[in-house]
Amino acid sequence: MRIAIDCMGGDVGLSVTVPASIRFANDYEDVDVILVGIEPLIKSAINLIDEVPSSRVHIVNADEIVTMDDPIDIALRRKKKSSMYVAVQNVKEGNADACISAGNTGAWMAISRYILKTLDGIDRPAIAAYLPTNKGGSTTMLDLGANVDCSAKNLLQFAIMGTALLQAVEYVKNPSVGLLNIGSEIIKGNEVVKEAGNILLSSPLNFYGNVEGNEIFSGKVNVVVCDGFVGNIVLKSAEGIAKMFSGAVREEFRRDYFSFFSGLVSSPVLKRLKNRLDNRRYNGASLLGLRGIVFKSHGSADIESFYFALQRAREAVMNNLLEKTIDKLSQINQLLRSFNS
């Protein structure tokens, strides 16, 4: 299995992507990593690392870098030698089974879509990620920012892709799908969501009905579907709240000597809590609906976090996400067709 990694992307770039990739290659002997980016810089980053499984670490040079602020058309049309471009091309040409970047999300999506194209029956790819639930499991939510203005039909396709993802990678037989809305009744919400609710109701998918914001984190459904505008705002709000919480915990345990002492006594509990609520474990979003396996890491990922995203990409390849998605898509679409006729 070969995974192409855009080493130049992310807020930090090489000093995160390279150590994470090498550690990943060390831990998983079934994986070759293809490090894409400015070769001499990648080489010096590798030189800082002690143990390198050299036979499974490949470097592919790419001279240009897509920055976090690059408009999509610049990234797409003016930077055809970027590490993003080259990483996706490696998938297109069959040199890699999956690719991943922590860079500019809009550019990464646009380049992946331009090079790989969408699957049959999918108008627009979507970004899907796992969010933690208070049952300890996770909810898969999409779209998280690829599509700001969505039609009801787009939302149906997101539901199909989310269903296929869970069936393929998580082995959930008949994933339940919730439509993110502001009330449980099907008459609630804006025009697009109301229409999507009706379409989903009459589809062969396991449609639970509407779910509200709090239910994303309750584990009530396997898949939550929404447009990319709402999805992105919810995702970032969740990050903001998590930060506020952990900040408050830190502050209160440092308020005075007694608090500090009780923090020491409680340190095993606090460590468990930190691990449990560590959002790095949820890093690694899938770009679904493309003719290739593409992953996106959070831009601010650290080594640990980028490593988690790499693991997710490996799982997707191991479980034949692409083939299974195509399979499930054609099954569901067949059902949809027989249902509609």
Added chain:
Amino acid sequence: MRIAIDCMGGDVGLSVTVPASIRFANDYEDVDVILVGIEPLIKSAINLIDEVPSSRVHIVNADEIVTMDDPIDIALRRKKKSSMYVAVQNVKEGNADACISAGNTGAWMAISRYILKTLDGIDRPAIAAYLPTNKGGSTTMLDLGANVDCSAKNLLQFAIMGTALLQAVEYVKNPSVGLLNIGSEIIKGNEVVKEAGNILLSSPLNFYGNVEGNEIFSGKVNVVVCDGFVGNIVLKSAEGIAKMFSGAVREEFRRDYFSFFSGLVSSPVLKRLKNRLDNRRYNGASLLGLRGIVFKSHGSADIESFYFALQRAREAVMNNLLEKTIDKLSQINQLLRSFNS
């Protein structure tokens, strides 16, 4: 000062609203409470309470109840003797300075709007609430669910109302306004938000620019503006995450004997933390843009929480929210007119 309280609203109703109102009347001698609802039921709820400042507690009978599931048109047209109706009518007729309900939000908004009408220059009222920030202060966010489909002009009006609210009640001289979006650049977002960004940029308001989901909780701006669909989902997501966090803290401190012991040692810290993150303190949303002061409590509010919402209503009356809002609105609209001409 007289506050009319819909005693029948909320998930629990009388056993929350009545004790909270009586405690509120006991604590604030400048307040008369008008308890609206089914009189014998209110009386028996009062009889369970020891200290009642009877001269400042008034009961106004209302035979009908708007349920949480009542469609808006039923609440508006078929239940004209409901406690909601009568509470708002008390404001309309000058018997009360403000009114509050913990009931069906859509119905409460519709009835308030129908009876009181909107202020000059406001097409649609909005729901505004305070959200905590990691600086310890709060951000005012609107709309939180009154308007699912919004135009750019609606968003501008929300910005004006939020500005007026903060100037009136919080004495912030020139509140900064952020537009909730999926990126900081003004070209980001859906069509409505892009247009709203341009309008706000050329307005005399203190427009900060776009803010992303995480920035709601960072205290970067005083007011965050969004449509009611997104606002409601963010608000409920925040509740869901808060619940997940507090659940995880509780579970980890009860995992085994040692954890339980360290929880005992840390109990003063954990208590402070609980108080600090207690979302009951943020209960009490304003229905802005109406010709009267109307508040909304969370449906699941307990006595403590409903009491907080009552305090907020009192502050609004004390600070002449309505007069000041009308004043600020005419000032801002004058500026807008001179700006546009």
